[in-house]
Amino acid sequence: MSKWIRFRRQNSQLNEFGRLVDEVDFDEQRVKVCVGDLFDNNESTDEILKVKDLNLLTPCWPGKMFGLWKNVGSAIESQGLTIPEEPLFFLKTNNCYLPHLGEVRRPANYEGKVIFEGELGVVIGKVCKHVSEESADDYIFGYTNVNDTTAPELIRKDPTFPQWCRAKSMDTFGAFGPSISTKVDLNQMQVKTFNRGRMRQDYA
Incomplete structure (x- = not known):
């Protein structure tokens, strides 16, 4: 590795x-x-x-960052959800990127909650499109840590239009790194998220 x-x-x-x-x-x-x-x-x-x-x-500078929803089996079960037939994703724009030890800042004029979610980031190393599941590994450069930060009260502030991109793309809301690990065994990986020394998330 x-x-x-x-x-x-x-x-x-x-x-x-x-x-x-x-x-x-x-x-x-x-x-x-x-x-x-x-x-x-x-x-x-x-x-x-x-x-x-x-x-x-940040260990790389992606043109865009996609986040998958309902992709962790244990979370799906605990929330009584079902596995989607195709990927459900949202977009985080590149203004939100934040390097290791950077400070997450509350958006101006927003007084609601700001929440964190530890995620496994998949770094795509080649330009690709219409890639088969069997060939996917050929395009993955490596993996990194991501803190998917969200201002959740913005998502449904307007009941006629869910604002996922806005809620997740505020400046500093896309911390990732500090490194990209290559040639890793996903079966041996585990994501743990700590807040002030207390473990808040733990999943494989």
Whole structure:
């Protein structure tokens, strides 16, 4: 398994990327600087930097982020829902992206609840369309952590038009990272979400 991050050095505006080289706490890790394309034809350099000395970016910059609804079996059962016949999804626009340790901010003029949801993010590494289920893995670059933040009271503020995109795409509502993990075994993965040291979500 490899873990990839994007970063800027102190006092630099240049976006760079690299591969983590240590299996220790994230803040103590080092990154081997790479050049080229994160998703294709990249090469390692001889330069290794300490993660704690860098300004972390989101591990990639997607053109768009789709969220699936009713896709976790345990949640579907607990809420008495049924598995949909085809994917049900919403859109999070790229203004909401937030890197590791960024601050989620309440939208101006909104006094309602702001909720979090820990999710597994699937990073698509190739342009694709009409991909078969059997070929899907060929287009997946890796996986990352996502905090799908929502202002739920905006969704049905207008009873004639559910505003999913607005409620989920406010600035800072799309935190993800800090890294993208490649070549992982999904059967061994588990998503756990903690809030102030208390585990609030735990699902496989």
